[in-house]
Amino acid sequence: MLNSEVESEPRAGLKPSPGQNPETAAAPEVSPVRGFLLSRGNSAIADAGFRWLMVFSGLSIFGIVGLIVWQLALRSQLSWQKFGFSFFYRSYVDSVTHQRIFWDPVSGHFSALPFIYGTLVSSFLALLISVPLAVGLAIFLTEMCPQALRGALAFLTELLAAIPSVIYGLWGIFVLVPLLRVYVNPFLIRWLGWTGLFSGDNPTGLGFLAAGVILAIMILPIISSLTREVMTAVPQSQREAVLALGATRWEMIRMGVLRNARVGMMGAIILGLGRALGETMAVTMVIGNTPEIHASLLSNGSSMAAVIANEFTEAVSDMHLSALIEIGLALFIVTVIVNALAQLLMWAVTRGAPATAR
Amino acid sequence: MNAETFPLRPSMPPSQRFSMRSWMRGWTDRAVSALAILATLIVITPLVAIFVYLIYKGAKSLNLAFFTHIPNPPGEPGGGMANAILGSGIVLAVSSAIGVPIGIGGGVFLAEFGRGSKLANAVRFTADVLNGVPSIVMGLAAYALVVVPQKHFSALSGGVALGIMMIPTVCRTTEEMLLMVPHAVREAALGLGVPNWRSVLSITVRTASPGIITGCMLAFARVAGETAPLLFTALGNSFWSASLNQPIEALPLQIYVFAISPYGDWHRLAWAGALVLIVLIVLAVALVRFVTSRGVLKGTS
Amino acid sequence: MGVGIEVINLNAWYGNNHTLQDINLHIPANHATALIGPSGCGKSTFVRCLNRMHETNPIGRVTGTVRIGGLDIYQDANPVEIRRRVGMVFQRPNPFPTMSIYDNVAAGLKLNGYSNRRSLDEIVERSLRRSALWDEVKDDLKKKSGASLSGGQQQRLCIARALAVDPEVLLMDEPASALDPVSTSKIEDLVFQLKSQYTIVIVTHNMQQAARVAEKTGFFLNGRMVEFDSTHKIFTNPSDKRTEDYITGRFG
Numbered sequence: 001m002l003n004s005e006v007e008s009e010p011r012a013g014l015k016p017s018p019g020q021n022p023e024t025a026a027a028p029e030v031s032p033v034r035g036f037l038l039s040r041g042n043s044a045i046a047d048a049g050f051r052w053l054m055v056f057s058g059l060s061i062f063g064i065v066g067l068i069v070w071q072l073a074l075r076s077q078l079s080w081q082k083f084g085f086s087f088f089y090r091s092y093v094d095s096v097t098h099q100r101i102f103w104d105p106v107s108g109h110f111s112a113l114p115f116i117y118g119t120l121v122s123s124f125l126a127l128l129i130s131v132p133l134a135v136g137l138a139i140f141l142t143e144m145c146p147q148a149l150r151g152a153l154a155f156l157t158e159l160l161a162a163i164p165s166v167i168y169g170l171w172g173i174f175v176l177v178p179l180l181r182v183y184v185n186p187f188l189i190r191w192l193g194w195t196g197l198f199s200g201d202n203p204t205g206l207g208f209l210a211a212g213v214i215l216a217i218m219i220l221p222i223i224s225s226l227t228r229e230v231m232t233a234v235p236q237s238q239r240e241a242v243l244a245l246g247a248t249r250w251e252m253i254r255m256g257v258l259r260n261a262r263v264g265m266m267g268a269i270i271l272g273l274g275r276a277l278g279e280t281m282a283v284t285m286v287i288g289n290t291p292e293i294h295a296s297l298l299s300n301g302s303s304m305a306a307v308i309a310n311e312f313t314e315a316v317s318d319m320h321l322s323a324l325i326e327i328g329l330a331l332f333i334v335t336v337i338v339n340a341l342a343q344l345l346m347w348a349v350t351r352g353a354p355a356t357a358r
Numbered sequence: 359m360n361a362e363t364f365p366l367r368p369s370m371p372p373s374q375r376f377s378m379r380s381w382m383r384g385w386t387d388r389a390v391s392a393l394a395i396l397a398t399l400i401v402i403t404p405l406v407a408i409f410v411y412l413i414y415k416g417a418k419s420l421n422l423a424f425f426t427h428i429p430n431p432p433g434e435p436g437g438g439m440a441n442a443i444l445g446s447g448i449v450l451a452v453s454s455a456i457g458v459p460i461g462i463g464g465g466v467f468l469a470e471f472g473r474g475s476k477l478a479n480a481v482r483f484t485a486d487v488l489n490g491v492p493s494i495v496m497g498l499a500a501y502a503l504v505v506v507p508q509k510h511f512s513a514l515s516g517g518v519a520l521g522i523m524m525i526p527t528v529c530r531t532t533e534e535m536l537l538m539v540p541h542a543v544r545e546a547a548l549g550l551g552v553p554n555w556r557s558v559l560s561i562t563v564r565t566a567s568p569g570i571i572t573g574c575m576l577a578f579a580r581v582a583g584e585t586a587p588l589l590f591t592a593l594g595n596s597f598w599s600a601s602l603n604q605p606i607e608a609l610p611l612q613i614y615v616f617a618i619s620p621y622g623d624w625h626r627l628a629w630a631g632a633l634v635l636i637v638l639i640v641l642a643v644a645l646v647r648f649v650t651s652r653g654v655l656k657g658t659s
Numbered sequence: 660m661g662v663g664i665e666v667i668n669l670n671a672w673y674g675n676n677h678t679l680q681d682i683n684l685h686i687p688a689n690h691a692t693a694l695i696g697p698s699g700c701g702k703s704t705f706v707r708c709l710n711r712m713h714e715t716n717p718i719g720r721v722t723g724t725v726r727i728g729g730l731d732i733y734q735d736a737n738p739v740e741i742r743r744r745v746g747m748v749f750q751r752p753n754p755f756p757t758m759s760i761y762d763n764v765a766a767g768l769k770l771n772g773y774s775n776r777r778s779l780d781e782i783v784e785r786s787l788r789r790s791a792l793w794d795e796v797k798d799d800l801k802k803k804s805g806a807s808l809s810g811g812q813q814q815r816l817c818i819a820r821a822l823a824v825d826p827e828v829l830l831m832d833e834p835a836s837a838l839d840p841v842s843t844s845k846i847e848d849l850v851f852q853l854k855s856q857y858t859i860v861i862v863t864h865n866m867q868q869a870a871r872v873a874e875k876t877g878f879f880l881n882g883r884m885v886e887f888d889s890t891h892k893i894f895t896n897p898s899d900k901r902t903e904d905y906i907t908g909r910f911g
Contacts, residue, residue: 033768033782033825037744040771042737043553050555054471057463058481061529064522065484068495071502136397144391153398155647160405162576162643164583165493166610167632170617171408174415174625217404224401248387271490278492280586281614305494305586312501312590328498332491339490343483474717542753546817548715550767550824551743560770565757 072329078322079110087326088112103291103307105315110323112330114291118208118301119331122283123276125212125297126219131269133216134224141224142231143253154225161221169285172214177286180213181205185298199296206288209297214282219272226271230264230349231257267345274338278331280305304331409636416633419626424634429596429612432621439631441598442612445513446582448600449592449608452517453581457524458574462563464525465532465570470558482533485526496523497587505591513599513606516592520581527580531573535566572646579642583635585610609635661858662728662827663688664709669723671704671713678704680882682723686875691854693869693890694862696879697905702862703750705879706830709860710745711738728827743771745828746821746857751837752813754805754820760796763805763816767824782823790819791849811842818849829853831861835868847872866906870894878902 079087090111091102102111137157141150181204188209189200234257242256258265288300289310302310304327315321423438430437464481472478500519505511539562547557563570585608588594593605594615600606609631616628664686671679679701686692694702707713708721711732725732732741754763762769764783773779783800787793792815796803805816814834821829831850835843850859850872863869869876870890877887878899886893886902897903 031825032778033773033823034827036768036773037551037771037824040743042740043555044737044739047554047739050558051471054463054467057460058467058472058478058529060460061464061481061484061488061526064525065488067503068491068499071499072495075502075506133397133401136394137401139390140394140398144394153402155644156402156405158647159640159643160401162579162583162639163408164585164610164635164639166583166585166614166617167408167412167636170613170628170632171411173617175407175411220401248383250387250390251383253390274490278490278494280492280494281610285614285618305492308494308498309586309589312498313593325498325502328495332495335491335495336487339487340483342490343486540753542749542751543755545712545715545749546753546755546820547766547770549710549712549742549747549749550770550820551739551741552767552770553739556770561755565755567757 068332069329072325072332076322076326076329078319079326080322082319083110086111087323088116088330102293105311105317105320108317108319110319112304112323112327114293115302115304115307115327116330117293118211118287118303119277119305121208121297121301122211122215122287122303123273125208126215126276127269127273129212129216130220130223130272134220134268134272135227135265137220137224138227138231139253139257141228143249143257154228157221157224160217161225165218165279165281166285168214168218169282172210172282172286176213177205177210179205180210185209188298196295197297200298202288202296202299204288204300206286207296207298207300208287210286211283211301211303212297214286215276215279218279218282219275222275223268223272226268226346227261227265230261230268230346233264233349234260261349263345264349267342267349270338270345271342274335274342277338278305278335280309284309304328412629412633412636415626415629416636419630420633424627424630428598429616429627430623432619432624435623437623437627439607439609439612439627441595442607442609442631443634444598444600445592445595445606446609448513448602448606449516449520449588450578450582452514452602453520453524454574454578456518456521457528457577457581461525461528461574461577462532462570464529465536466558466563468529468533469536470562482530485529489526489530492586493523493584494586494589496520497589497591500587500591508603510603511591511593511605512603513592514602516588516606516608517602519587519591520584523581523584523587524574524577527577528574531576532566532570535569535573536562538569539565568649572642572649575642576646579639582638583610585614661689661856664828664858664860665724665726666709667724667726669705669708669725670721671701671708672718672720673704673716674718678882679708682884684877684884684887686858686860688728688858689855690875691850691859691861691873692875692877693873694860694877694879695864695866695869695905698864700879701882702877702879703832706747706832706860706862709828709830710742710747712742712747714738743767743824744826745830746824746826748814748817748821748829748831748834750833752810752817754808754813754816756804756806758805759801760803760805760808760816761800764819764823766820771824783819786819786823789822789849789853790815791845792816792819809842811838811845814838814842814846815849818846822853826857828858828860831859833862833864836864843868866894878905880905 083090087110091100091113092109093099094101101109102114103109141153145153185198185200185205188198192198193200238260239252239256242252247255283303284306287302287306289302289306290300291302291307292300294301308324308328311320312324315324423436425438425443426440427436427438428441429439464485468478468482472481496519500515500522504515504518508515543565544557544562547561548554552561588608588611592608592611594611595605595607613628613631613635616624666682666684669679669682670677682705694705696702704713709725709727713719713721721733727741727745730736755766758766761783764786765779768779768782784793787796792812795812796808805813808816835846838846847868850861853859861872873890875887876890876893878885878893880901886897886899893902894906897906
């Protein structure tokens with residue numbers, strides 16, 4: 001057909017006149033290509049169908065949350081009707097041993113209190129350990145680290161976040177717990193025993209401290225990488241402004257970076273807390289799994305997630321199952337609130353960034 | 359900055375005042391730097407410790423039998439986790455069949471249809487929150503949804519639990535990757551008169567596909583190591599099983615059971631299983647990092 | 660062959676921004692028509708209204724009538740059908756980054772379900788020849804990705820891609836603004852070659868370019884079309900004072 005008349009390298013600005021152009025030869029009325037395309041429908045139905053399929057996929061996220069709430073609420077009815085809100089704080093004193101008992105599936109006494117206590121203690125212990133370390137790591141990575149090392153360290157922390165919980169638990173049982181039992185706990189009892197937080201009647205090495213340490217290692221990468229993200233988001237001009245006033249590096253970090261990043265860092269820490277609250281396997285493997293409340297961090301305890309993991313398949317009575325599911329529902333609600341709070345804080349920093357990025 | 363840093367008052371020899379402060383400031387600076395480096399070392403130590411110990415213990419116990427045999431009864435040395443590997447594969451196949459299409463669909467919705475709308479923001483927010491919901495709660499939900507009506511534990515219910523967990527992760531990575539596709543590419547397709555669904559699938563999603571695939575792999579690797587949601591859904595099974603309707607073994611589940619058992623042989627198997635699991639995950643993470651650092655889309659103007 | 664375009668009372672908005680106000684004009688078939696004006700005057704929005712691309716922006720809105728070859732594109736047709744008949748070349752070259760050169764050219768047909776391999780080969784060659792790119796890429800049609808070409812080659816690839824679907828109208832939105840002078844002159848030559856077979860509407864802020872390639876020229880200012888006449892008239896003896904100010908470089 002009409003081709004090859006176009007010169008490959010005509011001089012700029014030079015225009016051939018239309019009369020010299022042989023391309024004016026007659027073209028067919030409707031080319032086969034045009035005919036084919038005209039015969040194609042307008043795909044309006046396929047487009048609408050596709051769109052609704054995608055919208056439906058998006059909405060399924062709401063569906064999932066709805067299903068979880070509905071099912072957990074439904075299956076925990078039994079325990080909720082029997083105990084009401086006192087499920088979360090009740091206890092009873094055994095008439096024979098005169099001991100305070102919270103959770104005894106055999107006699108049908110259920111209270112979530114020791115598990116709430118264990119979850120809170122181990123999670124806050126984890127925050128206490130991991131927050132300073134994570135912030136230190138983030139400062140090192142964003143402000144001091146040589147470029148070559150930064151990638152490797154960031155990769156390592158990412159790996160740390162990707163290791164499955166059960167492997168942390170495995171390591172906890174066989175490495176951390178013996179380490180605590182033999183070296184750390186005697187040291188703590190000897191020098192800090194007077195605080196009442198470290199008393200030595202547990203020979204196993206399991207307990208709140210072990211759970212807290214494992215949790216700290218597990219949530220560290222999350223806090224650290226998110227902190228790093230918000231610190232990197234601080235504009236370079238802020239740093240330079242402070243440096244230009246003659247500040248040392250630390251003063252620059254404190255005034256130029258941390259002050260600007262604190263809301264986001266709060267979000268990162270709360271997100272870490274959310275992870276710690278719901279972490280199951282590693283905690284189950286090292287916390288000792290006894291439904292008791294002790295002031296000593298070296299004593300055995302249990303957590304909300306741990307008791308579900310530990311007792312669910314062995315629960316025989318409906319009330320026991322129902323109580324466990326109620327604990328799960330409470331855990332769900334708490335983690336949703338904590339995560340929502342963290343997301344809002346993080347969004348306040350990187351406002352709309354994912355939505356409007358082009 | 360503190361005005362006193364500058365030697366303005368004549369009552370004191372200016373140079374002396376200045377150098378004292380300066381010395382203090384310099385010292386603080388060094389101390390903080392040292393603390394940051396110390397923190398980094400403390401963080402890196404357990405990671406290295408875990409890895410070294412895992413490779414040491416795992417490699418010692420890993421052999422061919424691990425991949426071909428089912429576990430021996432306690433007390434008998436040897437045996438493997440072949441049934442658990444098969445079981446993990448089946449459960450993960452079910453979960454991917456649920457999580458990947460719905461997750462990608464949700465991501466396409468967020469990036470292509472709902473951009474900036476209130477509904478999309480709500481979906482995005484919910485997905486992020488759902489991502490933080492403890493895995494054991496997902497297990498409870500799958501138990502209530504599948505196990506209770508079926509009246510028995512099954513591979514299917516385990517797959518459902520893990521599949522639900524994959525959705526928010528896949529959804530959000532897909533969205534992020536699609537947003538990296540330049541708008542000009544979408545316009546080019548629309549300008550050719552390509553139907554919208556075709557343009558989304560064959561142009562936008564295809565352009566972003568390396569990123570989307572690695573995102574799916576990351577979600578896959580994450581749920582591959584999940585134990586808690588399987589405890590009362592897949593339950594575990596010491597024998598070969600490939601049925602969706604029967605309880606089934608899974609690698610992380612087996613590691614957990616063996617780790618808390620009192621038998622040395624089982625402990626060794628647990629370490630070997632952990633090594634296999636971690637190699638899978640390290641590969642996935644490294645691949646993701648490689649793809650995202652290289653830039654998902656090469657040569658777009 | 661190309662068809663004429665008739666625009667009656669066209670108005671367009673971006674959100675609350677009234678970017679086009681009461682545009683009326685007739686674009687002749689098988690000629691090149693240039694649209695000039697300072698940036699932000701609405702000329703790009705105007706061409707995007709001619710193939711209903713404007714409404715792909717969630718905040719874009721259009722009223723009025725556009726007839727292409729007698730078909731009212733806002734009343735009687737679906738956007739997808741319109742865009743198959745009205746090809747578009749964008750300001751920045753936008754080849755599909757994951758596709759080979761061949762697939763880029765064939766994309767408009769393949770993605771619409773055209774699968775005759777032999778005739779695809781022919782169409783790809785013809786389109787590349789028409790866009791003066793064939794000799795430069797014929798040896799690695801399926802080996803090289805479209806994104807690996809230079810900027811000017813990419814833009815000619817985009818033209819080939821638009822030509823492959825055999826459109827009746829070709830819209831070019833500042834096709835040379837991101838290119839070097841040599842590539843620009845190649846694009847201009849192409850427009851000159853192609854205008855006998857297609858109705859070409861070319862947006863430019865380069866007045867010399869308009870003068871070189873177009874028979875008709877329209878001058879846009881602040882969302883209104885100030886003047887539309889033969890190129891010669893616009894550049895030598897404009898009837899509106901504002902056109903004259905722009906042509907003589909007093910603003911814009």
